[in-house]
Amino acid sequence: MRLSQDIKPISYVKANSAKVLDQVNQGSPMIITQNGEAQAVLMGIKTYERLTEGIALLKILSISEKSIEAGEGLPATEAFAHIRSSIKEAKNNG
Template sequence: MRYSSQVKPISYLKANAAEVLLKLAECREPLVITQNGEAKAVLQDVASYEETQETLALLKILALGNREIESGNVKPVAEVAAQLRAKKTSS
């Protein structure tokens, strides 16, 4: 995704905040805000932000799983299933 078309100065945001929020929700594309010609912030709609956070959480879980595998901290599925069944029947 190219952000070059979605770059606005902070003065534009100040003057058109309501319009910017509507467009963010409608287009679901982030908006880069500049100050003194430099990119300073990125605005995005809430739904896109939530999706990003969920994706990051899943990636963290995958990374943790990969570290467990690399460290050898794994068990065969059959062994884990047997342990769970044993706990269930003893409860």
């Protein structure tokens, strides 16, 4: 991804909206400028979803790391045993 090549003034976006949408929906975010200064980043919905999912995953990892440091975690064997038990229970009740 080369954002330096995808910097466009707002007037370009207004005049070429369909072209801009095609570009950002192909995974290339675009920096929009106004009066020569960067003001916004335009990206396709799939790129946005991946970004927000990645941020959520990082938050989960951070919370998990803090829990482990606080001694609140379970050994993997116990955690997987609990998961397997929950799955069996769900199958039997479903």
